[in-house]
Amino acid sequence: MAQLKAIAARQLVSSSDANETRANAATRLVTLQAMSNLTVIGDKQKGFVVLANDDAIEAVVGVSNKPYATSTNPNPAFQWYLRAANAAVASRLANGQAYRAAIAPAAPLPDHVAPLIETKWHQEAPFNNDIQKDDNGKPYLVGCVAIAMSQIMRYYKYPTVGIGSNSYTSHGENLTADFSASPYQWDKMLKVYEKSKYSDEEAKAVSELMRQVGISVNMKYEPNFSSSYTSSAQNALIKYFGYNPNMNRYTRNYYSEQEWMDMVFTELSKHRPIYYSGNDRNWKNGHAFVIDGYNKDGQVYVNWGWGGFEDGYFDIGILTPEGNGDYSYKQDMIIGIQPARDGQWKSHLTLYYDNELTIEPFSKVAFSVPEIRLWNVSSSTLDGEFQLVIEGNGILRDLVSIDYTAKDSYWISYKWPNLKLPAGLPDGDYKIYPRFKDYRDADWQIVRAEYGKKNSVIIHVANRKFTIKSNQTDYNWLTGISSPTTASRRPAQIFDMQGRKIATGDCSNLNLHGIFIVKDQRGTRKVIL
Incomplete structure (x- = not known):
């Protein structure tokens, strides 16, 4: 414990402006939370460090110079992170996998991006003043989805006024919002709301925003936990608030740690905050928050949406889907949140979760595809062409070519019982893989499989017959995938x-x-x- 306290003191002194020695810092540090694989050490008011208990794991998992939430009012999103990180460390140790450091940003990306968002908003008064009330007249909590969305919207101070309206029923009451009725009072929304230090007008500006954002996502209001979905946040930002229609939702299960962190660093380097969420393993509770910066060590700055409590730099790379068991804890993020403007469109189609591409030969030149499930995780209905192709030795041919249309978040299953290889293929290795092109795409997009699953099959052709060499998850061989441009929508x-x-x-x-x-x-x- 003394060693952990010394590490914590060193981190807190280096991350604080306070003129304090490490020795003095160490004497005031206490254990704030102890878990099987992690320990949180710090000062409840001045900051804390999340430390790994085992030397096989990088010692510092996270650091914050913000206050630690009380046990009577714990921060649910931060507690989710601790549970997920604790489980991820357990998985690595059980499989003999050391973890020495987070993946750091690499050139040409900047080595750090300072936190973008200045607000420290939370879910109670004045934010929930205009939220639906329970039978006793007490407003429900705003909900983490609404807090995350609203803080990003306040960062852009956009839109001036919303689009259209929405209504739904909650606890027998019809909730409705006309987003186009009046302008949002961005300049009257404070960065921090301290009790007795804001006017009624300043309170109303932010509480009305929270009311409208909650209704935009059909928020399920409950006494202790108001909830909605990442897909609902994505759709509402586009449909009701005029944000980029090509923002995309990415699911952690589909990416390696390096790929995932590269996407995060790249997005933040463009000064676009990231809406991020995770779920408990039983899908019972979801948690949304904002990632809006990173440091040179690869830890990202998290605004948990709990009034600034526990905001700080944390390693999300450790929550990896690699290895045995899913310790990615159902993470997803929205990339490309910014006001709508002319620009790029890129569709986002994947194989649905544990589905992977397999083929079953039944003759020298023919095979079947038992099942392939195509999942639209784009921001809107996809309408385009899906192909299963074979490529190799300078040849690219389609084995299947079908029209594919699906609403966002829908998946469709296909089976092909009898597919034949093209005649006259020269001897050699070939790759069979799925691809898709929406009418708005300039280029074909590869259909990605969940990380560790296979999205392609390597076959070997010799003497007019084929054998399967391997199934692969490999995106490095792909060529011709360039940045697409938006095409006009066709009636x-x-x-x-x-x-x-x-x-x-x-x-x-x-x-x-x-x-x-x-x-x-x-x-x-x-x-x-």
Whole structure:
């Protein structure tokens, strides 16, 4: 324990402006929380350090110079992080995996990005003054989704006014918001709301924002835990508040630690805060917060949305899906949050969770694909072409080419019982893999599999027959994937299955559900909306 306290003192002194020696700092430090693999040591008012108990793990997991939340009012998002990190360390130790340091940002990225967001908002008064009330007249909590969204919106001070309206029923009460009714009072929203240090006007500005943002995501209000979904936040930012329609939702399970952290550092280097969330392993409780900076050691700055309590630099790379067991704890993030402007579109289609590409040969030149589940995790309905292709030795041919349309967050299952290799393939190795191109994409996008699962199959062709060499998860071989540009949306005519025309417009903007006939520049086809 003395060694851990010394490390904590060194970290707190180096991260603080206080004129204090390490020896003095060590004497006032106490154990704030002890777990099986982590210990939190610090001063409840002046900051703390999250330390690994085992020497096989990098000692410093996180550091904060902000106050530690009380046991009577714990910060749920920070407690989620501690549980997830503790479990991730346990997994690494059980599998003999050392963890020496977080992945640091590499050139040409800047070595650090200072925290972008200045607000320290929380879920109670004055933020919840206009939120739905319980039977006793007490407002429910705002909800972490609304806090994360609102702090990012306050960073941009955008929009001036919202778009459209939304309503839903909560606890038997109809909740409705007209987002276009009046401008948001950004300049009247304080960075920090201290009791008795803000006016009624300043309180109203932020409480009305919280009310509208909560309704925009159909917030489920409860006494101790108001909740919504990352996909709802993404859609609301686009639909009701005019943010970038090509912001994308990324799920941690699909990326290596290096890939994930590279995306995080790149996004923050563009001075765009990241909406980030994680779930408990049983999916019972979700937690949303904001990542808005990073240091040279690769720890990211987290604004937990709890009034500034426990905000600081933490290692999220340690919450990796690598190894046995899923200790990524259902993390996802929204990349590309910024006011809408002309720019790039890139679709985002993956294989659904544990699904992977497999083939089953049944002759010298033929095989079946038992099942492939395509999951749309883009920000809107995808409408384009899916292909299963074979590539190698200077040859690229499609084995399957189908129209694919699916609403965001929907997945569709396909099976192909009888596929044949193209005739005349020269002897050699070939890769079979899935790809997709939405009509807004400039280039084909590779369909990614969950990390550790296979999104391609290597075969060897010799003497007019093939054998399977291996299944792979490898994106390094991909070529020709460039930054796409936005294409104009093409109007489509939509008919029901009886041939009656029911709408004209972009499929992604129509509130339709079921099977329809779509006629546009690409032809006529059946789609699922």
